[in-house]
Amino acid sequence: MISTLSKKHNFSIVFNSQKIFRLLLEAMSNPARVVSISKYASKLVGEHPAFLAVAMTLLDNEVSFHTCKNQSLSDEILSLTLAKSEPLESADYIFVSNPKDAGYAIENAKRGTLADPHKSATIIIRNDDPPVCRLTLFGPGIEDRITVHVTQTVRDAIVMRDGQYHEYPEGIDLLFVSSMGELYAIPRLTRMEAE
Amino acid sequence: MVNKNYNFAFLDEGSKREIRRAALKAVAIPGYQVPFGSRELPIGRGWGTGGIQLTLSLIGPDDVLKVIDQGSDESVNAENIKKFVGICTGVKTTTDTREATLIQTRHRIPEIPMTNGQILVFQVPIPEPLRIVEAREEATKKMHAEKDYAPMWLQLYESLVKYKKVTVSSEYPCMAGGRYMMNPSPIPKFDNPKLHRAECLYLFGAGREKKIYAIPPHTEVVSLAFDDVPFERESFKGKKCRLCGSENTYLDEVFDRETGGRFYQCSDTSYCREVRSWS
Numbered sequence: 001m002i003s004t005l006s007k008k009h010n011f012s013i014v015f016n017s018q019k020i021f022r023l024l025l026e027a028m029s030n031p032a033r034v035v036s037i038s039k040y041a042s043k044l045v046g047e048h049p050a051f052l053a054v055a056m057t058l059l060d061n062e063v064s065f066h067t068c069k070n071q072s073l074s075d076e077i078l079s080l081t082l083a084k085s086e087p088l089e090s091a092d093y094i095f096v097s098n099p100k101d102a103g104y105a106i107e108n109a110k111r112g113t114l115a116d117p118h119k120s121a122t123i124i125i126r127n128d129d130p131p132v133c134r135l136t137l138f139g140p141g142i143e144d145r146i147t148v149h150v151t152q153t154v155r156d157a158i159v160m161r162d163g164q165y166h167e168y169p170e171g172i173d174l175l176f177v178s179s180m181g182e183l184y185a186i187p188r189l190t191r192m193e194a195e
Numbered sequence: 196m197v198n199k200n201y202n203f204a205f206l207d208e209g210s211k212r213e214i215r216r217a218a219l220k221a222v223a224i225p226g227y228q229v230p231f232g233s234r235e236l237p238i239g240r241g242w243g244t245g246g247i248q249l250t251l252s253l254i255g256p257d258d259v260l261k262v263i264d265q266g267s268d269e270s271v272n273a274e275n276i277k278k279f280v281g282i283c284t285g286v287k288t289t290t291d292t293r294e295a296t297l298i299q300t301r302h303r304i305p306e307i308p309m310t311n312g313q314i315l316v317f318q319v320p321i322p323e324p325l326r327i328v329e330a331r332e333e334a335t336k337k338m339h340a341e342k343d344y345a346p347m348w349l350q351l352y353e354s355l356v357k358y359k360k361v362t363v364s365s366e367y368p369c370m371a372g373g374r375y376m377m378n379p380s381p382i383p384k385f386d387n388p389k390l391h392r393a394e395c396l397y398l399f400g401a402g403r404e405k406k407i408y409a410i411p412p413h414t415e416v417v418s419l420a421f422d423d424v425p426f427e428r429e430s431f432k433g434k435k436c437r438l439c440g441s442e443n444t445y446l447d448e449v450f451d452r453e454t455g456g457r458f459y460q461c462s463d464t465s466y467c468r469e470v471r472s473w474s
Contacts, residue, residue, distance in 0.1 A: 014203050018255040021215045025253075028222045029396045029411045030311070058219075060212050115340040118220040118229045140225050140372055140414040143392075168374065173223045187223040189372065 009080075011043040011056055020057040027175070027185040031141045032148045038181025048073055050177045051095050052080060054124055059083040059093060066091035068101040096125040099153040106160045109172050117169035120188075127153050127176035136193040137186075145193065158192050197285035204251040205283040210234050214252040214407065218398060221409035226371025227339070228322050228406040236402070237279070243301060244402025246318035247276060250299045253314060253398075254280065259287045261295035266303040266445070266462035273301070290465045302365070304386040306444050306466040309395035311412055317380040322401040322408060324368040324378040344376050351419060361424070369418045371410055376419075384428040385445045390416040436461045439470035 011017075023035040041053040055077045059065060064086035067074040073095060074085050088094060088108050096102050102125050112120030131149040135158070138145045154176055161172055171188025204211070210232075217231040236244050254260065262277045264270035268290040276299060277288045289295050292307040299316045309315060325335040328346040338344065347368060354362050361367075365381040369390065379390055380399055390397065390410055397410040410416055420426035435442045437458045444466065446459040461467035 013208055015255065017208070017212075018204075018253075022253065022255065024219060025215075025222065025314075025396070026312075028219050058212060058216055060209055062209075062213060063216070113340075115336055117224050117227060118217070120220075122219075141222075141411040143413045169224050169227055171223075173219075189223070189225070 009044045009052075011040065011053065013056060016040040016043060016053070017057045020053055023183065024054070024057065024175075024185070027183055028173070028187055029141050031139060031186055031190040032137055032146055032184055034182050034184045036181055037177075037183055041181040046072075046076055048076075048095075048097055048126070048179075050179060050181045050183070051097065051124060051126070052076060053181070054175070054177065054183075055081055055083070055093070055095070058122075063092040064090065065093040065095065066105075067095045068098065068105060070095070070097045073097055091121060094121050094123045096123060099125060099127070099129075102153060102157050103160050106157060106172060106174075107164065111164070111166050111170040111172055114167065114170060117171065120170065120172055122173045122175060123157075124175045124177055125153065125157060126179065127151055128178050129153060135195075137190050138193065139187075139190040141187070142190070154186070158186060158190075161188075162192065196282070198282050201283040203256075203284060204254055204280075205236075206234060206248065206251050210248075211252040214248055217407045218249065218252070218409065221398070221407050222396070222411050224375075225410050225414050226375030226377040226408060228377075228401075228408045230405055231407050233402045233405040238275075240403040241320060243272060243276060243299075243318035245400030245404075245407070246299050246301070246316050246402075247279070247400075248402060249316045249398050249400040249407065250276075250280060250297060251283075253297060253316070254284055254286060256284070256286060258296045259289050259294055261289050261292065261298045261465075262300070263298065263303060263305070263463075263465075264301040266305075266447075267464045269464065290468075292465060302381045302383075303445070303462060304382060304389045306461070306463045307469075308389075309393065311394045313395045315395055315397050317382075317397065317399045319378070319380040319399045319401040319406075320403070321366070322378055322380075322399065322404050322406040324366070324376050339375060342374065347376060347419070351421075355421075355424060360427075364429075367418055367426075369416050371416050372414055373417075377408060377410075379416075383445055384418070384426075387416075387418045387426070387428065392416075431459070434459045436467060436470075439467045441467070441470055 041049040044052045059081040061082040064084040109121035129151040133155040174186040177183045217229040221229045262273040264273040292305040301318045367384045418426040445462045
């Protein structure tokens with residue numbers, strides 16, 4: 001008897017990863033610019049396809065991750081990428097599926113050192129609420145200043161991060177991803193103008 | 196003709212992922228040299244392998260690639276890199292700066308201003324600007340951590356005292372984002388101002404030295420200078436390109452051994468060609 005095997009995910013590790021990386025690069029280079037990874041995230045199944053798409057693009061057995069008590073997400077990322085699941089304090093990539101965990105994650109994520117600022121965490125936060133706050137941002141990648149409408153989650157995350165008073169180049173880079181696959185970045189040098 | 200025996204863009208996916216992670220960190224920390232595990236390529240280290248590894252990690256089937264070497268689209272280095280990337284990706288290549296989505300360069304920034312969607316990848320031989328004053332990597336890393344750039348300032352000052360001018364002609368150091376001293380690769384001083392608050396993303400890859408660094412768009416990049424001795428780029432006053440007549444471009448000096456004559460022509464060959472097509 002011949003049976004047909006089909007793959008659970010249709011995500012191309014070569015071509016879809018490349019597309020998502022370029023979108024991530026565009027987002028990091030142009031803070032607060034919204035890019036859409038939905039076309040590629042839709043090739044992954046599960047509760048958090050956008051998270052999985054980012055994980056498939058950046059993670060492998062060379063780096064570690066943390067999912068803030070979301071065991072099913074942790075299992076899925078582990079099986080797809082072979083990255084190491086590690087405690088929040090030492091994880092390279094932190095996936096926050098419940099925005100209520102964002103504050104704790106930002107407070108405790110590794111910030112790198114003055115000599116090795118790249119050994120810092122990137123926090124990817126799920127961001128599905130409607131935008132209710134107006135922020136003015138500035139920093140590298142932004143021409144002068146930019147005013148954006150963001151969710152309370154985003155505002156709170158930036159306030160929390162800036163409140164840590166990391167000594168640059170130490171810092172944490174933030175990515176916000178909606179379940180629709182809309183993504184934008186707030187790297188460590190992007191600052192919020194006083195309200 | 197694409198060689199299907201290779202993975203798309205030659206490198207294995209693990210290598211690409213590491214370079215991509217390093218590139219994202221580099222963008223987040225402008226001017227900081229992110230270490231990465233530089234891979235073996237079918238090209239000797241020192242021949243643009245850092246730039247090539249970045250290009251191979253960035254490139255996708257929809258990209259249009261341009262490669263320039265000292266401004267020229269047709270040099271051996273540029274042609275061979277284009278052929279190599281073409282063989283393992285099949286992407287379209289171009290000599291038109293505006294058409295390219297990805298430009299790899301050795302030692303020049305195109306004369307035509309690049310736009311926000313474009314990426315310029317530099318091949319960098321020596322990424323460490325402090326290497327001329329400090330040989331030990333461990334020490335330069337500490338100097339960057341402490342923002343201790345006094346020896347470099349002293350080097351420039353000594354140059355002024357000895358020669359009445361700063362004698363650094365290329366690889367002129369600059370400060371990225373007000374924090375990191377960086378080597379803009381061996382571009383002429385003429386190109387340094389193009390790094391400041393540019394529209395495009397600049398990525399720098401040093402294969403032999405295993406470092407990647409970046410300047411995101413709209414980032415402050417200031418060439419080192421003293422209050423009373425401002426930064427000066429090369430001047431071509433009174434000279435013009437013998438082919439297109441441009442007076443505002445970086446010019447190569449060409450010496451004719453038989454006649455003994457000297458003449459000048461645009462270093463950026465595609466720009467020169469475009470100007471000639473206008474007339």
